[in-house]
Amino acid sequence: VVIVADMQNLVSRLEKAVEKLESLAIGSGGTSGSGDTAKFVVAFDALVDGPVAEFAKYSNEVGGDVEMVLTGIQLQRQIIVTASQCQQPAEKDLVALLAPLSNQILAVQNFREKNRGSKLFNHLSAVSESIPALGWVAAAPKPGPFVKEMMGAAMFYTNRVLKEYKDVNKNHVDWVRASLNLWMELQAYIKEHHTTGLSWSKTGPKAGSNSSAPSAPQAPKVGPGPPPPPPPGCPPPPPPQSAPAEYDDTVSRSKLFAELNQGAIITKGLKHVSDDQKTHKNPQVKKLTGPKPFASPKPTIHSPAAKPVAKKEPPVLELEGKKWRVENQENQVVYIYKCVNSTLQVKEKINSITVDNCTKLGLVFEDAVGIVEVINSRDVKLQVLGKVPTISINKTDGCHVYLSKGSLTCEIVSAKSSEMNILVPGKDGDFSEFPVPEQFKTVYxxxxxxxxVTEIAG
Known part of the structure; x- marks a missing residue:
């Protein structure tokens, strides 16, 4: 009876996943100027039918909830279809267009935080770390490498899943393979159709314009039959949910995505609405003029015992002469590439850090949730002030790692590297230096x- 019930539950989840995937084919069909469906829309639908469907299948088999991820894929498709019909919009309209997807990414990440006691927490963490990859539509000029970075951040947790289930349950191993394959296929799709950024139509109205357009036709199903006629205009995007009231059109695309990918901090500016301000309880409030959008919230002290609200410092990412200021960033991924004779300090907690192709770089950071990786570099010094679970050193000559007392349990993985030293703090504050072995002896x-390990006599 238990087996029958489990099978029925599995079939039910699979049916829901199939219904969600089928819904991805409903909506705007993405037509070119000749009335044909744009090639990159067709290619994205093939991605949905293949890797996305496989990921959904194994997610249901291991007992995971894939609904929110599929919703994010659906929102991604809507953006791609809009790009196939419309010219690239102004930055402020692009913010509004991307807002639903940005909010869905945040919802997936919050779902993980609310389910820390789940037996599938490593699965949820892998999805939470990789789901920002859907934001590639705002990552220019290298959307493909951006997706690769997000996949790399998730591999810390997929490796944990493999370690736990490798000899126990093959479905979980297949889930890891399908999960990573989804992001690899997305990279291949981007490389072919959106190499330097989301491809926008050269004709048609600008996305977000006020031109009227009829309801978008359904996407054609696989099989013979004429394609739907092209729509005369592009519907305006939904109103911005988290965008500033004014936005400078000269803001770069990378800065735009940095704002969209703030993580949980994106909700910190929302003001609490008390019962006397709610319109459904006080109709007369509708007649009043509301506060200006995104005004700084002022804490209300109801009694002398109330605790003051901690002030949240705004995130900073700007260049001052030859000095970069990176401050108050949360839930971010840092990618450091080809930096020479530089020192970088990362404040606040960070998701993961990658140091690639750098020479004589000094990196100081506080807490890292995922992996800190050094690759293809020379003469790099890392200092941990808080905690970090894993440090990976690959193809690097000369790497000094200064651990803090809170990071002594950190795992250090190295390959094809030399002159590596780990410095451990003592009771008096001085560091003790330990070399990482580079030479090994293997016998049958x-x-x-x-x-x-083979020690070389001096």
Whole structure:
């Protein structure tokens, strides 16, 4: 009876996933000027039918809830279809167009935070770390590498899933394969159709314009039949949910996505509405003029015992002469590339950090949720002030890692690297230096290979 009930539950979840995937085909069909469906819309639908469907299948088999991820994919498709019909909009209209997707990414991340006691927490964490990859539509000029970074941040948790279920349940191993394959196929799709950024139509109205357009036709199903006629205009995007009232059109695309990918901080500016201000309880409030959008909230002290609200410092990312100020960033991923003779300090908690192709770089950071990786670099010094679970050193010559007392349990993984030293703090505050082995001896004991560290006599 239990087996039958489990099978029925699995079939029910699979049916829901199939219905969600089918809904991705409903909506604007994405037509070119000749009336044909744009090639990159057709290619995205093929991505949905293949890797996305496979990911949904295994997610349901391991007992996960894939609904929110599929909703994010659906919002992604709507943006791609809009790009196939419209010219690139102004930055302020682009913010509004991307707002639903940005909010959905945040919802997936919040779902993980609310389910820390789940037995599938590593699965949820892998999805939470990789889901920002859907924001590639705002990442120019390198959307493909951006998706790769997000996938890399998730691999810390997918490796945990493999370690836990490798010899226990093959479905979880297949889930990891399908999850990583989804992001790899998305990279291949971007490389072919959106190499330097989301491809916008050269004709048609600008996205977000006030031109009227009829309801978008349904996307054609697979099989013979004429394609739908092209729409005469592009419907305006939904009103911005988290965008500033005014936005400078000269803001770069990378800065735009940095704002959209703030994580939980995006909700900090919302003002609490008391019962006497709610319109459904006080109709007369509708006649009043509301506060200006995004005014700084002022805490209300109801009694002498009330605690003051901690002031939240605004995030900063700007260049002052030769000095970069990176302050008060939360839930971000830092990618450092080709920096020479530079020192970088990352304040607040960060998702992950990648140091790539750097020379004589000094990096100081506080807490990292995921992995800190150094690759293809020379003479790099890292200092941890808080906690970090894993540090990876690959193809690097000369790397000094200064650990804090809170990061002594950190796992350090190295490959194809030399001159690596780990410095551990002592009771008096001085650091003790320990070299990481570079030379090994391997022998065959008659049954298997046995590898041990070889110390070179000085």
């Amino acid at each position: 004991n008659g049954q298997k290979l046995v590898t041990t």
